[in-house]
Structures are given as structure tokens and as C-alpha cells.
Amino acid sequence: MDAAEFRRRGKEMVDYVADYLENIEKRLVYPDVEPGYLRSLIPTEAPLEPESYEDVIKDVERVIMPGITHWHSPYFFAYFSAASSYPAMLADMLCGALGCIGFSWTVCVLAASPACTELETVMLDWLGKMLQLPECFIAGTHGSGGGVIQGTASEATLMSLLAARCKAIRRVQATNSNYSESDVLGKLVAYTSEQAHSSVERAALIGGVMMKQVPADNSYAVRVDMLKKMMEEDKAAGLIPFYFCATLGTTPSCAFDRIVELGPLCNEENIWMHIDAAYAGSAFICPEFRPLLNGVEFADSFNFNPHKWLLVNFDCSAMWVKKRTDIIGAFKMEPLYLKHENQESGRSITFTHTHWQIPLGRRFRSLKLWFVFRLYGLQGLQAHIRKQVALAKVFESLVRADKRFEICAEVIMGLVCFRLKGSNELNQNLLKRITDSREIHLVPCQLSGRFVLRFAICARTTESSHIQQAWRHITQLTFELLQEPSH
Amino acid sequence: MDAAEFRRRGKEMVDYVADYLENIEKRLVYPDVEPGYLRSLIPTEAPLEPESYEDVIKDVERVIMPGITHWHSPYFFAYFSAASSYPAMLADMLCGALGCIGFSWTVCVLAASPACTELETVMLDWLGKMLQLPECFIAGTHGSGGGVIQGTASEATLMSLLAARCKAIRRVQATNSNYSESDVLGKLVAYTSEQAHSSVERAALIGGVMMKQVPADNSYAVRVDMLKKMMEEDKAAGLIPFYFCATLGTTPSCAFDRIVELGPLCNEENIWMHIDAAYAGSAFICPEFRPLLNGVEFADSFNFNPHKWLLVNFDCSAMWVKKRTDIIGAFKMEPLYLKHENQESGRSITFTHTHWQIPLGRRFRSLKLWFVFRLYGLQGLQAHIRKQVALAKVFESLVRADKRFEICAEVIMGLVCFRLKGSNELNQNLLKRITDSREIHLVPCQLSGRFVLRFAICARTTESSHIQQAWRHITQLTFELLQEPSH
Missing domain, CATH: 3.40.640.10 (Type I PLP-dependent aspartate aminotransferase-like (Major domain))
Known part of the structure; x- marks a missing residue:
């Protein structure tokens, strides 16, 4: 690949990246693949001769995307946030070129x-x-x-x-x-x-x-x-x-x-x-x-x-x-x-x-900091933090308004720890339903011996509407769970 | 910065990267700045409000480039090679987006x-x-x-x-x-x-x-x-x-x-x-x-x-x-x-x-391997290695043909260790002239107590003509050095 082809493919990649991020919430946030799924989708050895770029890029959707947890989906509420912004991505492109x-x-x-x-x-x-x-x-x-x-x-x-x-x-x-x-x-x-x-x-x-x-x-x-x-x-x-x-x-x-x-x-x-x-x-x-x-x-x-x-x-x-x-x-x-x-x-x-x-x-990782600090400004970064903390408060209020649930730790930043009042098993079952549905993604923790669900505000693009939708989804799954004869 | 602006700025960055790499050999490979040069070129604190993208990108040439050693210049012969290719850069863009x-x-x-x-x-x-x-x-x-x-x-x-x-x-x-x-x-x-x-x-x-x-x-x-x-x-x-x-x-x-x-x-x-x-x-x-x-x-x-x-x-x-x-x-x-x-x-x-x-x-670093293996193929990668080893042999022949110099270790891969016959000080002086000229970049090593110059074939784009030019440059500086009264 020469510079001329890189100009073409690079611009296509920029569009692919923008398309991916603009439409990410249409994808199910959590993958549905079996361990080892990928090995069977690709050859067992590298090709002797170059393949076409079209074939490689087609395989991103065929091979990679089915096994991706979409960390930047506004329905991703697991672990803690992983930062992502366009200015940082631009700086990383420059970092790669300087090498x-x-x-x-x-x-x-x-x-x-x-x-x-x-x-x-x-x-x-x-x-x-x-x-x-x-x-x-x-x-x-x-x-x-x-x-x-x-x-x-x-x-x-x-x-x-x-x-x-x-x-x-x-x-x-x-x-x-x-x-x-x-x-x-x-x-x-x-x-x-x-x-x-x-x-x-x-x-x-x-x-x-x-x-x-x-x-x-x-x-x-x-x-x-x-x-x-x-x-x-x-x-x-x-x-x-x-x-x-x-x-x-x-x-x-x-x-x-x-x-x-x-x-x-x-x-x-x-x-x-x-x-x-x-x-x-x-x-x-x-x-x-x-x-x-x-x-x-x-x-x-x-x-x-x-x-x-x-x-x-x-x-x-x-x-x-x-x-x-x-x-x-x-x-x-x-x-x-x-x-x-x-x-x-x-x-x-x-x-x-x-x-x-x-x-x-x-x-050259400091380029990312330089681009982000200058293109957001301190006030822009503060606004991002404040918005995510406010969204956590929105979710906390929703939980507190539902007597079946309890909040398990003080909500100070963008994380809400909550659970259904009841056994650990009940909460494990709820999380399993959430995970299996693949529409939102949470992970658990243990607090004082209790199985607790963590709801972390993660994606830069998460809005109040996503929080409301996530809560509707959780309460719907809760309703179904509590309907079951075993409960 | 929203997706629409990222599409525009990302494509500009692709062109900037391609321009940089296509024209890299016109830049002096080695920087000429004093320690601490950068601090005085930029503010002491981050801006409160966002700056314009134009201002940021202009500063890449003003602030960053003067302090860059151009590792991918065909006149960079220091350390060992740092790999760089367009397919790997495309994969890194994808890696950043998936995040x-x-x-x-x-x-x-x-x-x-x-x-x-x-x-x-x-x-x-x-x-x-x-x-x-x-x-x-x-x-x-x-x-x-x-x-x-x-x-x-x-x-x-x-x-x-x-x-x-x-x-x-x-x-x-x-x-x-x-x-x-x-x-x-x-x-x-x-x-x-x-x-x-x-x-x-x-x-x-x-x-x-x-x-x-x-x-x-x-x-x-x-x-x-x-x-x-x-x-x-x-x-x-x-x-x-x-x-x-x-x-x-x-x-x-x-x-x-x-x-x-x-x-x-x-x-x-x-x-x-x-x-x-x-x-x-x-x-x-x-x-x-x-x-x-x-x-x-x-x-x-x-x-x-x-x-x-x-x-x-x-x-x-x-x-x-x-x-x-x-x-x-x-x-x-x-x-x-x-x-x-x-x-x-x-x-x-x-x-x-x-x-x-x-x-x-x-x-997601394996994406780079996948893109590179498929877009070069094993034969393409082998050709790259063989070409660089052959270039080292070209340089070795040039050194061996000049009786003032000696080869200091067997040339097996892309590295040639050589020196002027004479004192360590003489060779230190030669390296200092090379470094100060900034046209090519080498670093030294010690072998059996002797100060030795290392000439490593590094950049993907290094051709025989660059080796010839580098050797002309080294022999010219050697000529000047040996003319000095002290020698």
C-alpha cells in the first residue's frame, strides 16, 4: 500500500469509524458468541500473497464485530467508562505517523x-x-x-x-x-x-x-x-x-x-x-x-x-x-x-x-492530552464529568422510587450500586437475564457479602433517554423474573 | 467535535500523515533544539474554553516537529528500526474507534x-x-x-x-x-x-x-x-x-x-x-x-x-x-x-x-498484525526483510572498500558496526560531526572497549540511493575531520 492508496483507504476508514460511532446504539451492546468462535472464521495460516483491501475490510464486520462488546454504546454500563473522543483519535493518528x-x-x-x-x-x-x-x-x-x-x-x-x-x-x-x-x-x-x-x-x-x-x-x-x-x-x-x-x-x-x-x-x-x-x-x-x-x-x-x-x-x-x-x-x-x-x-x-x-x-501519548485539553477546554471537560454524575443521580432516583430495589452505596460519582431486595440468587438471576438480553451491559460486585449490580455511566454519548430506557428494560426483566413460579 | 467534523478533520489528518511520510526525507532527520525548548512555546496552563482546531493543528509544525527525530526518514540509521506501515496505521484507527x-x-x-x-x-x-x-x-x-x-x-x-x-x-x-x-x-x-x-x-x-x-x-x-x-x-x-x-x-x-x-x-x-x-x-x-x-x-x-x-x-x-x-x-x-x-x-x-x-x-493490538499479514502476505514481509539485509550488505561493501575504516562485527542482518581505524576519540569526533549535521542519524556502541558506530537499516522506504548518499556524507565528514591539524 502506497501513500496514494493510504489516502483513499484512510478516508474510507474515517467514514467507517464515524459511521460506527454514530450508529453504535443500533448494535446489541453485548456479543453472542461461543468461546473460540473466531478461529473457525479465518484461515489457520497467514496468506502467502497479499489479499485485497476489500476482503480485509469486509472481514471486520464478518469476523470482528460479532465478538465485540461495544464499550462506547450509550447502553454500556459495565466496569467503569473507557474514554473516547474524536480529538483523541485524531491525535492518535498523528502519533502513529510520527512513530x-x-x-x-x-x-x-x-x-x-x-x-x-x-x-x-x-x-x-x-x-x-x-x-x-x-x-x-x-x-x-x-x-x-x-x-x-x-x-x-x-x-x-x-x-x-x-x-x-x-x-x-x-x-x-x-x-x-x-x-x-x-x-x-x-x-x-x-x-x-x-x-x-x-x-x-x-x-x-x-x-x-x-x-x-x-x-x-x-x-x-x-x-x-x-x-x-x-x-x-x-x-x-x-x-x-x-x-x-x-x-x-x-x-x-x-x-x-x-x-x-x-x-x-x-x-x-x-x-x-x-x-x-x-x-x-x-x-x-x-x-x-x-x-x-x-x-x-x-x-x-x-x-x-x-x-x-x-x-x-x-x-x-x-x-x-x-x-x-x-x-x-x-x-x-x-x-x-x-x-x-x-x-x-x-x-x-x-x-x-x-x-x-x-x-x-x-x-507519543501526550499528543492525545494536548488535543483533548485544547479542543474541549477545561470547562468542556468539567461539563462532561458533571453531566455523567447527574445521569447517575437520575438512575439513583429511579431505583429509589421502586420499593423492590435498594441502593447499596452512596452515589458520589458516575456509579450506582443497587440490587433487588432479596437473595443473592435472585440478583444473580436478574443479572443473567440482563446479560442474555444483550441490550444493556452491567457487571456485578460483592459488597458485605451481597451480590450487587453496578450501573456505571460510561459512554460519552449516554443521555437521560438511555438511562430511562435502561431502567424500563431492567424493570421489565424484573417483572418477568418475579412472575416465575420459583419466586 | 461531532461525527461530521471528525469526518472532515480525520480526512485532513489522513492527508497530513501521507504528506508527512511522502516528504519526510526533505526534513533534517535529527532535531536542533535545546533541552526544555517546548515549555516556552506553549501556555503554562490548559485553556478554559475550547480552542479552534486550526490553531491546534498549526501548532503541530510550530511546536512538535522541531523536536522530532524522524524515525521513518530513509536517513535514520540509529538504534534498530521502528516498524511503520500504512496497513498497521489503518488498523490502529479501527482499534481506537472500537476502544x-x-x-x-x-x-x-x-x-x-x-x-x-x-x-x-x-x-x-x-x-x-x-x-x-x-x-x-x-x-x-x-x-x-x-x-x-x-x-x-x-x-x-x-x-x-x-x-x-x-x-x-x-x-x-x-x-x-x-x-x-x-x-x-x-x-x-x-x-x-x-x-x-x-x-x-x-x-x-x-x-x-x-x-x-x-x-x-x-x-x-x-x-x-x-x-x-x-x-x-x-x-x-x-x-x-x-x-x-x-x-x-x-x-x-x-x-x-x-x-x-x-x-x-x-x-x-x-x-x-x-x-x-x-x-x-x-x-x-x-x-x-x-x-x-x-x-x-x-x-x-x-x-x-x-x-x-x-x-x-x-x-x-x-x-x-x-x-x-x-x-x-x-x-x-x-x-x-x-x-x-x-x-x-x-x-x-x-x-x-x-x-x-x-x-x-x-x-486491540492484534488488528495491526491481521491487517499487515493479509495486506503484505508472508512473501511481502519476507521481501521487506531481505531488502533491508541486502542494503546492510551494500553499506558493508562501501565501508570495506575504504581502507581508513574497519568492520567491527559480522554483518548478519540489517546492522553494520564500523569505525575509523584509530582512537576512540577520533570516532567520537566523527559521530559528533554526523549528529551535528543532522542529515543522517546514527548511535554508537562499545565493543571490546572500542567506540563503534552502528549503522542500522531502519525505514521501510530506505533505498540503495539513500545508503550511497549516507556514505558520501560520512566520508565527506571524515575528510574534513582528518584535515584538522589535531589529526
């Missing part, structure tokens, strides 16, 4: 595209200011902190845990010079909420350290007393607490750990506090939600996913650290070709992102 | 788009067959292995090391029940070549295990005797060898560790052998290069980057494991919402990629 791999790999420190790393640093400053992060997290203030784009919150959590691990090992060895690294590793304890995302526990597994789950209160949030009690017991048993991952907006119910009270304890005890606000973080650009981030000043690192709720297509997870040297220090290795004499100084933050993440190479 | 996040997160096992995971499994089978991988790596054979797309080779190496670590800990604890996990961790030793990529050592740092560098022979390859000697000394000292990362196509000189002799040793000694063929792996689709992969049958895992040399835009790193259970086992944690009863069986490989990688979410 520069952002890293600094050699003594020629600028080699791998300075624009890529520099725009990222400045965009994380823009975003940090939108969130009113304390100055210590903003690179442009010539402070000691700054931001970086990770692929996912999982990677941000892992990086923070590794940085904390390294710092703790050094601190312990400084006063106990006869401890080996593995002696210390065997004593380190990390903590997170029992409500935290599985990727937090996973980070501890990767890092080879023990992680304990802190019980949450009855609003599903971690409070300081419980963490303090666990830490004291562990210290008495000879263990070394070193890391706490707080969650702002938990996956099951969007609960907020009380970082205002947890932060001072962590600071006193030399515990690295990381804040995972993967979903809810986007909302902190609105002044009315910003108080939920109070206490971030105690954190060593903070992360949220613009690719969830800030109209920036996956993947783009924004992470800030208070001290760049902490995270760079997690990778003690310094081969010549990764070394730059000024790498820990303010100016050369532009060269060091290689040390801030697991992969060495990185795409 | 599905491939993972299985709940009891509804199909939820996150079955097409995403299933196409990936089948494409890795197609690719594995192109490479003539042993059947045990192919998922569709109902064997115990299969493939997964990682973001980068760094992540593949890390995953393999974590899997090996977990297996080793279990094995040691099975016979030494009084060993704690950290006791074992403190004794584990991993090995890799002194020529291996820094990401291998980094994987060991993350995993908290010791890694030792094995000296290479005078062709920069690791031989079995040296590894065996080191392992025996370590075992005698009470350590536990558990992992060896072989490189096929090292970063400095594209050397090939002798896996045919290393593999049997690793198998005998219960050492996990991972093969990192990040760059060279693509060439194994050509029968004449496939012998370099002989010995892969001894490996537990194998990885290479289609995003380097197989015309698939970054990121797309292909990884295969011989036993799925090994890599899944590295994450012992099994919360209900990630569990599926058949997850280790052949059929449900489609649900388990979440356990094969660091992030939970994943883009």
Missing part, C-alpha cells in the same frame, strides 16, 4: 524525540494544575516532583511499590548493616484496602513483598484506626511496614479511603503513601469534587486514568511523584547509555522518563 | 470483547507458524503453550523472569520446607550476556533477584562453557541458578547467543531459558535465517518485536510460552472476578491473557 519511540538510549541525550518527552512533562503539569495538585508534584515549578504517563494504573501502582521497596531496603540497611536485601524483603509489609483493585495485590506479588488487606468501614472506606492497629501489630511481630496504597473511588462501589487522616500516619511512620484514583481522579478537575482529593499533600505518588473518564482514548494513565529521585532510585542500575549527568536535576526531567516506567519505549 | 479494553474481569467471562483476545491468540499462532516455532508454542494445537502480545520486550522479559522465579521458589520449597520465600529469593541467580539489553538486568531488579552477566566470546555471543562454569561456581557457593535470558541479535552488534548448545544445559539444570530476539526475530520468517532460531525447542519462552522489523507500528511485542500454566502461575492470586474454571485448559486460553502481562487492560 517515534520516546526514550533516551544513548549518550546523545535528545535522540529519541525531545518533543515526545517534553510535551508529556508539560501536559502532566497542565493536568496537575487542573487538579490543583500541590506544587511539589509539578515539574515546571523546579520542585523535586513531576508527572509521567503510564500505560495503566496497574503499572503506576507497581512503579510506586518498587520505589517504596527500594527506599525501605536502603533505610533499613543503613541502620542494620548485617541485613541482606532478601532479609529486608522478607520483613516488608505493604497495605491496601480489602476493596482495592486486584492490581495492587499483584504489584506486591511482582515485587516479592507481603501485602495485607485492611478492612474497610461500612461505607467501604479505609480509616486510620484500622491501618494503625494492623501496623502496630506487625511492627511488634518484627515486620517492617513500608507502603500503603489508598484508593479514591474503589472499583466495587466508588468508595474513598480517608486520606486526610491516613496521610499523616503514613508520613510519621515513613510509609510510602500511593493514591490510586484510577476512575474518580478525573472528577477532581471540578471544584465541587476536589475536596475528595484533600490529603494528597501527604502522598508520595498519585495516579489516575484520563483514559477512563477524561475523554482520552486508552492507554493514558497519569502518575505524579513528589520526589523524582525516589522513583528513579528504584532502578539502581545505571549503564552508560542510560545515564545523563543532569538526570536528577529539574531541567533534565525531560530525559528521564525511561526510569519512570517498566517498558523502555513509549508512544 | 475496547481487552480483559476478563468478572464472572461474565466474555465481557471485555472476545474478538480482542481471540484474534490475538490466532494471530500469534499465524506468526508462530511463519517462524516455524515448535508445535508446543502454538495454542491452536491444543498443546500447553501459546502466544500473547506484550507492549515491549522489556515486559516480556520481566514476565518470563517472574514466571521462572515463582517456579523456582515452589521447587526449592518443595524439598526445603523450612525455607521462606525470601530465603529462596536471596539465593536465586539469573544469567544473561554482558551484551544483553539493559531491560534484562532491570527485570532482575524488579523481581528482586541477583543477575550475573556472562562474558561473551569474541563474536559477542554467549557459549555454553562460560555459562556452565559460572553456574557451577554459584551452585558450589550455595546459590540457586534458575533463569537464563539468551539474546538472538544483541543491541550493540546483532550477535547471536548459541542457544543450540545453551538450551540443553538449561533443560538439564532446570533453568528457565528465555530468548529475547527483539530485533532479529522478524527475520526468522525467511527460511535462510531460520537456522539462527534452532534451539528454540529448548526454550521456555521466546519473544520478538514485530514493532521493530515486521511493519507493525509500535507497540506490539510477540511472546510465546511453552507452558501457559507456568506464566499464569506467576500470579498466584486468584480473586473471584479474575477466575474462570477452565482458564488453564486449551479452550479457554482466550480468557487468560490478563494473567500473562503486567497491565490488566489491553488495546
Whole structure:
């Protein structure tokens, strides 16, 4: 395919994409295929000779679409939102064409595209200011902190845990010079909420350290007393607490750990506090939600996913650290070709992102942020958040008005946790009917041992009419379910 | 921006991308900016209100392009190639529009788009067959292995090391029940070549295990005797060898560790052998290069980057494991919402990629493979590899014909290591002149203590005329350098 054909096919693809998104709600949101369905639809080997573009593009509808869950359908209410917007897609096209791999790999420190790393640093400053992060997290203030784009919150959590691990090992060895690294590793304890995302526990597994789950209160949030009690017991048993991952907006119910009270304890005890606000973080650009981030000043690192709720297509997870040297220090290795004499100084933050993440190479993801920030403006982004929170309130009201149902957790952002009053089995049956109908898509969670349905406002194009329609659908299925003799 | 405006702007962007790539060789390949250049070109905060699209797109040339190293210029000869092709870009546009996040997160096992995971499994089978991988790596054979797309080779190496670590800990604890996990961790030793990529050592740092560098022979390859000697000394000292990362196509000189002799040793000694063929792996689709992969049958895992040399835009790193259970086992944690009863069986490989990688979410990257394989065909891809190897031979001949220069390592693939006969300083000065001229871009390496210039055939559009022009440029700068009084 040459440039001329790309011009033609590219424009056709733009129309295909626009058609898909304009008409997405006509498709059933949830696929109806059997595991392994795809293998039988295509050959077992790659073709020897090129096929025609027409044949390939025809197969998108034949092979791919039947197995797609349409995340951007206004009837998709599962998990949390996955961001999508036209400006971000345009930026991604440009990113693909530039195809520069952002890293600094050699003594020629600028080699791998300075624009890529520099725009990222400045965009994380823009975003940090939108969130009113304390100055210590903003690179442009010539402070000691700054931001970086990770692929996912999982990677941000892992990086923070590794940085904390390294710092703790050094601190312990400084006063106990006869401890080996593995002696210390065997004593380190990390903590997170029992409500935290599985990727937090996973980070501890990767890092080879023990992680304990802190019980949450009855609003599903971690409070300081419980963490303090666990830490004291562990210290008495000879263990070394070193890391706490707080969650702002938990996956099951969007609960907020009380970082205002947890932060001072962590600071006193030399515990690295990381804040995972993967979903809810986007909302902190609105002044009315910003108080939920109070206490971030105690954190060593903070992360949220613009690719969830800030109209920036996956993947783009924004992470800030208070001290760049902490995270760079997690990778003690310094081969010549990764070394730059000024790498820990303010100016050369532009060269060091290689040390801030697991992969060495990185795409030019900050272009998406730049396009979205400028083409929506802060007010446009705030309007998007507010609209989705308001839609969640609409759904909450509908549920509350129906005495057969109950709300299971406070509705603070775009997530409503609800259930039929009755057994877990009853609610499992309701969800099964919803899933089988394929018209809307929800996923469940467990709260206090109860099977709960999660209704998350996800698609950018979801309107009140879709919420009303979803609720009619749910109540119709409920009616049918309750008619059955077994109930 | 609505769909109608996206149709218009998207088509403009397609033309911008085609214009950029058609005219890329008119741009100086290397940027001329000072560190921090970008911050002063744009505001310090995001705009409150939306800006016009015209303003944003104008800034691409004003702000971004001056700081770009043009990786796809036919005058870019640095690092290794970063793949780029029009079919891959079209597939990425589709990927962005679908915006599905491939993972299985709940009891509804199909939820996150079955097409995403299933196409990936089948494409890795197609690719594995192109490479003539042993059947045990192919998922569709109902064997115990299969493939997964990682973001980068760094992540593949890390995953393999974590899997090996977990297996080793279990094995040691099975016979030494009084060993704690950290006791074992403190004794584990991993090995890799002194020529291996820094990401291998980094994987060991993350995993908290010791890694030792094995000296290479005078062709920069690791031989079995040296590894065996080191392992025996370590075992005698009470350590536990558990992992060896072989490189096929090292970063400095594209050397090939002798896996045919290393593999049997690793198998005998219960050492996990991972093969990192990040760059060279693509060439194994050509029968004449496939012998370099002989010995892969001894490996537990194998990885290479289609995003380097197989015309698939970054990121797309292909990884295969011989036993799925090994890599899944590295994450012992099994919360209900990630569990599926058949997850280790052949059929449900489609649900388990979440356990094969660091992030939970994943883009629909297999679309790029599907488009590229079908629109080039195996023969088209082979032709691309062969052409680039032939171009390297052209450059090698030019160097060999000039008695002032020497070739520093055997030219097997698309990389030529060369230098001026003389001091390291002389060669550093030559490279500085090349870099400062910005007309072509190379990076150096160290081989046997000597400063060496690497000339890698990178861009898809590089032709013999560009090689000739690059050589004229190098010899002109050499002439000027040697004229200077100091020489």
C-alpha cells in the first residue's frame, strides 16, 4: 500500500469509524458468541500473497464485530467508562505517523524525540494544575516532583511499590548493616484496602513483598484506626511496614479511603503513601469534587486514568511523584547509555522518563492530552464529568422510587450500586437475564457479602433517554423474573 | 467535535500523515533544539474554553516537529528500526474507534470483547507458524503453550523472569520446607550476556533477584562453557541458578547467543531459558535465517518485536510460552472476578491473557498484525526483510572498500558496526560531526572497549540511493575531520 492508496483507504476508514460511532446504539451492546468462535472464521495460516483491501475490510464486520462488546454504546454500563473522543483519535493518528519511540538510549541525550518527552512533562503539569495538585508534584515549578504517563494504573501502582521497596531496603540497611536485601524483603509489609483493585495485590506479588488487606468501614472506606492497629501489630511481630496504597473511588462501589487522616500516619511512620484514583481522579478537575482529593499533600505518588473518564482514548494513565529521585532510585542500575549527568536535576526531567516506567519505549501519548485539553477546554471537560454524575443521580432516583430495589452505596460519582431486595440468587438471576438480553451491559460486585449490580455511566454519548430506557428494560426483566413460579 | 467534523478533520489528518511520510526525507532527520525548548512555546496552563482546531493543528509544525527525530526518514540509521506501515496505521484507527479494553474481569467471562483476545491468540499462532516455532508454542494445537502480545520486550522479559522465579521458589520449597520465600529469593541467580539489553538486568531488579552477566566470546555471543562454569561456581557457593535470558541479535552488534548448545544445559539444570530476539526475530520468517532460531525447542519462552522489523507500528511485542500454566502461575492470586474454571485448559486460553502481562487492560493490538499479514502476505514481509539485509550488505561493501575504516562485527542482518581505524576519540569526533549535521542519524556502541558506530537499516522506504548518499556524507565528514591539524 502506497501513500496514494493510504489516502483513499484512510478516508474510507474515517467514514467507517464515524459511521460506527454514530450508529453504535443500533448494535446489541453485548456479543453472542461461543468461546473460540473466531478461529473457525479465518484461515489457520497467514496468506502467502497479499489479499485485497476489500476482503480485509469486509472481514471486520464478518469476523470482528460479532465478538465485540461495544464499550462506547450509550447502553454500556459495565466496569467503569473507557474514554473516547474524536480529538483523541485524531491525535492518535498523528502519533502513529510520527512513530517515534520516546526514550533516551544513548549518550546523545535528545535522540529519541525531545518533543515526545517534553510535551508529556508539560501536559502532566497542565493536568496537575487542573487538579490543583500541590506544587511539589509539578515539574515546571523546579520542585523535586513531576508527572509521567503510564500505560495503566496497574503499572503506576507497581512503579510506586518498587520505589517504596527500594527506599525501605536502603533505610533499613543503613541502620542494620548485617541485613541482606532478601532479609529486608522478607520483613516488608505493604497495605491496601480489602476493596482495592486486584492490581495492587499483584504489584506486591511482582515485587516479592507481603501485602495485607485492611478492612474497610461500612461505607467501604479505609480509616486510620484500622491501618494503625494492623501496623502496630506487625511492627511488634518484627515486620517492617513500608507502603500503603489508598484508593479514591474503589472499583466495587466508588468508595474513598480517608486520606486526610491516613496521610499523616503514613508520613510519621515513613510509609510510602500511593493514591490510586484510577476512575474518580478525573472528577477532581471540578471544584465541587476536589475536596475528595484533600490529603494528597501527604502522598508520595498519585495516579489516575484520563483514559477512563477524561475523554482520552486508552492507554493514558497519569502518575505524579513528589520526589523524582525516589522513583528513579528504584532502578539502581545505571549503564552508560542510560545515564545523563543532569538526570536528577529539574531541567533534565525531560530525559528521564525511561526510569519512570517498566517498558523502555513509549508512544507519543501526550499528543492525545494536548488535543483533548485544547479542543474541549477545561470547562468542556468539567461539563462532561458533571453531566455523567447527574445521569447517575437520575438512575439513583429511579431505583429509589421502586420499593423492590435498594441502593447499596452512596452515589458520589458516575456509579450506582443497587440490587433487588432479596437473595443473592435472585440478583444473580436478574443479572443473567440482563446479560442474555444483550441490550444493556452491567457487571456485578460483592459488597458485605451481597451480590450487587453496578450501573456505571460510561459512554460519552449516554443521555437521560438511555438511562430511562435502561431502567424500563431492567424493570421489565424484573417483572418477568418475579412472575416465575420459583419466586 | 461531532461525527461530521471528525469526518472532515480525520480526512485532513489522513492527508497530513501521507504528506508527512511522502516528504519526510526533505526534513533534517535529527532535531536542533535545546533541552526544555517546548515549555516556552506553549501556555503554562490548559485553556478554559475550547480552542479552534486550526490553531491546534498549526501548532503541530510550530511546536512538535522541531523536536522530532524522524524515525521513518530513509536517513535514520540509529538504534534498530521502528516498524511503520500504512496497513498497521489503518488498523490502529479501527482499534481506537472500537476502544475496547481487552480483559476478563468478572464472572461474565466474555465481557471485555472476545474478538480482542481471540484474534490475538490466532494471530500469534499465524506468526508462530511463519517462524516455524515448535508445535508446543502454538495454542491452536491444543498443546500447553501459546502466544500473547506484550507492549515491549522489556515486559516480556520481566514476565518470563517472574514466571521462572515463582517456579523456582515452589521447587526449592518443595524439598526445603523450612525455607521462606525470601530465603529462596536471596539465593536465586539469573544469567544473561554482558551484551544483553539493559531491560534484562532491570527485570532482575524488579523481581528482586541477583543477575550475573556472562562474558561473551569474541563474536559477542554467549557459549555454553562460560555459562556452565559460572553456574557451577554459584551452585558450589550455595546459590540457586534458575533463569537464563539468551539474546538472538544483541543491541550493540546483532550477535547471536548459541542457544543450540545453551538450551540443553538449561533443560538439564532446570533453568528457565528465555530468548529475547527483539530485533532479529522478524527475520526468522525467511527460511535462510531460520537456522539462527534452532534451539528454540529448548526454550521456555521466546519473544520478538514485530514493532521493530515486521511493519507493525509500535507497540506490539510477540511472546510465546511453552507452558501457559507456568506464566499464569506467576500470579498466584486468584480473586473471584479474575477466575474462570477452565482458564488453564486449551479452550479457554482466550480468557487468560490478563494473567500473562503486567497491565490488566489491553488495546486491540492484534488488528495491526491481521491487517499487515493479509495486506503484505508472508512473501511481502519476507521481501521487506531481505531488502533491508541486502542494503546492510551494500553499506558493508562501501565501508570495506575504504581502507581508513574497519568492520567491527559480522554483518548478519540489517546492522553494520564500523569505525575509523584509530582512537576512540577520533570516532567520537566523527559521530559528533554526523549528529551535528543532522542529515543522517546514527548511535554508537562499545565493543571490546572500542567506540563503534552502528549503522542500522531502519525505514521501510530506505533505498540503495539513500545508503550511497549516507556514505558520501560520512566520508565527506571524515575528510574534513582528518584535515584538522589535531589529526
